[in-house]
Amino acid sequence: MVSLTPAIERITSFASTSHLRACALLFLLALAAFLPGFSTLQPLDRDEPRFAQASKQMLESGDFVDIRFQAEARHKKPVGIYWLQSAAVSAGEALGVPQARTQIWLYRLPSLVGAVAAVLLTYWALLAFVSPPLALLGGALMAACVLLGVEARIAKTDAVLAACAVATMGALARTWLDWTRSLAFVPSRWNWLVFWGATAIGLLIKGPIVPMVWGLAMIVLCVSERGVRWLKPLRFGPGLLLCLIVVLPWFVAIMMKTGGSFFAESVGQDMLGKVSEGQEKHWGPPGLYLLVFFGTYWPAAAFAAMAIPFAWVRRREPQILFLLAWIIPSWIVFEAVPTKLPHYVLPLYPAITALLLLALVNGGIDRFRRGAVATAALVFLVPLALVGVILYGNWTLDQALPYLALPLLALMLLVAWRVVAAFRRGDLEGALWRCVLASLLLGAGVYGFAVESLHSLKLSPRLAETVATAGCTDPKVITAGYREPSLVFLTGTDLAMAADGAAVASFLNQPGCRIAFVEKRFAAEFQTAISQAGLTPRLLTTLNGFNLNGGRRLEIAVFVRP
Known part of the structure; x- marks a missing residue:
């Protein structure tokens, strides 16, 4: 086997000599992967601003039990992520961050911490399966994973959930492999505390998802072992007592405050609704996660696919059996549920990374197998298609190209091509390792420059700026036709939503400084209504943009009545 390039070899050899150095390198890699665009990316409708707005309202109301938009x-969802986001924003206010409560990057800090923790915990979990140099590579591949990079930049639950899941499964792996005498070291006596502590946090973040992952794996392993x-x-x-101590106070408080409606809605409507039908237009057929896997787990997905024959042949070995028990039952559940969102399978990706590395070290990836080079070529073809979409989107929406991003994207494609050459x-x-470098370049190009240049997608921030420049204090705002949660987050909790132009005219006819956003579909009836009311609001500006939710071009007029 041809050796690594000297620079990569020196860095990895140095970092692998101690866990502290390995974690330091992974920490830096994770920041390099997740920080581009972290503070400049606009609130991404619809889930992110819903979470952020609910956290903001906790700070505004002082009620940290109930969750409201x-x-x-x-x-x-349970309250955990809202507490974390509220704490991050409170820290920002204490440190003097201007307008901290509308700075979306502060709400994203828990996701960033969760994603970095997922990378470091992947390294820790993989130490139960492979040597430190390969565990370091596995952590780097998780930092490079497209899906984890997306979740690191979105203020919601899934990056933190992934960290909780890999922590529990790393602890469970040590227990299983120690029992089967496949573990080269004795697990720490605090292993159980890691397992249950991460489970308790996971329960407060997203309910039963983490227990589902380790519970299904336990069932498979107990059946295999014929005992518990x-x-x-x-x-x-x-462990269960610890979970009760952590989660029970809030569950009791929310039950008392809502009369049990929280559980009826979260379990009866949200969870069971996702099981019975696709919620919020997120329906997908079984097999969808496999189809998008080559994009969400890029750049390592192609090599992970090549490890499948190795995993099948050696499926009865304790290490492989554990990883398959981690992946397959939960994957089947996610595929069977009609509601499909890419991030659902993220807690399973560290196990796929472990399988890939075990195949690598045991000669389980055959570059001479039929179709192997074509599969490896996906490392190049997937980002090539993405670059094409980005350039088309920039030109179609804004009649411009992201010139600052082009050198980075070109260099990324060159490195991706070198991945295929190294495989051959x-x-x-x-x-x-070249996959990791290609991912860092892709993230810097896309999030740092290409997405930033898409002004048409930034309707809510641009509308919020017009409120700030309207020239009056304490304005009241109403919107007709454009009702995205990001607009609520950026303009204020009391943003009014109008059903028609007459409602906007009635709103403007009340005392005080008032601002109206009127989408073009409502323009005619709005003009009729203000004429009948004898109003003459001033047209401040007209903004054009594109709303991804619904896929429509929008023209929104901004009126002010001082």
Whole structure:
């Protein structure tokens, strides 16, 4: 096998000599992967501003038990992520961040911390399966993973959830492999505390998802072992007590405050609704996650696919069996549920990384297998298609090209091509490290420059800027036709939503400084209504943009009545 390039070899050799150095390198890689665009990317409708707005309202109201979006109860997820976001914004206010409560990057900090933790915990979990140099590579591949990079930049639950999941499964792996005498070291006596602590946090973040992942894996392993004795080191009694201590106070408080409606809505409507039908236009057929896998797990997805024959042949070995128990049952559940969102399978990606590395070290990736080079070429073809979409989108929406991004994207494609070349000559480890470099370049080009240049997609920030420049204090705002949550987050909790132009005219006819956003579809009836009311609001500006939700071009007029 051809050796790694000297620079990569020196860095990885140095970092692998101690866990502290390895974690430091992974920390820097994770920041390099996740920070481009982190503070400049606009609030991404619809889920992110819903989470952020609910957290902002907790700070405004001082009520940290109930969860609300404007006047509507938001009883879908537990309170954990809202507490984390509120704490991050409070810290920003204490440090003097201007207008901290409308700075979306502050709400994203828990996601960033969760994504970095997922990378470091992947390294820790992989140490139960492979040597430190390969565990370091596995952590780097998770930092390079497109899906984790997306979740690191969105203020919602899934990056933190992924960290909780990999922590629990890393602890469970040590318990299983120690029982089967496949672990080269004795697990820490605090292993059970990691397992249950991460489970408790996961329960407060997203309910039963983390217990579902390790619970399904336990069932498979217990059936294989024909017993449950191997679970004894996890200390279920103290562990469950810890979970109750952590989660029970809020669950009791929300039950008392809502009269049990939280559980009826979160379990009866949100969770069971996703199981019975595709919610919020997110329906997808079984097999969708496999179809998008080559994009969401890029750049390592192609090599992971090549590891499948190896995993099948050696499926009865304790290490492989554990990883398959981690992946397959939960994957089947996610595929069976009609509601499909790409991030659902993110907690399973560290296990896929482990399988890939085990195949790598055991000669399980055959570059001479029929179709192997074509599969490896996806490392180049997937980002090539993405670059084409980005250039088309920039030109179509804004009649411009992201010139600052082009050198980085071109260099990324060159490195991706070198990945295929390294694979063809048998340098598999070198190919995977080049995958990491290609992902860093892609993130810098796309998030740092290309997305930033798409002004048409920034309707809510541009509308919020018009409020700030309207020239009056304490304005009241109404919108007709454009009702995205990001506009609520950026303009204020009391943003009024009008059903028609007459409602906008009635709003403007009230005392005080008032601003109206009127989408073109409502323009005629709005003009009729203000004429009948004898109003003459001033046209401040007209903004054109594109709303991804619905896929429509919009023209929004901004009127002010001083």
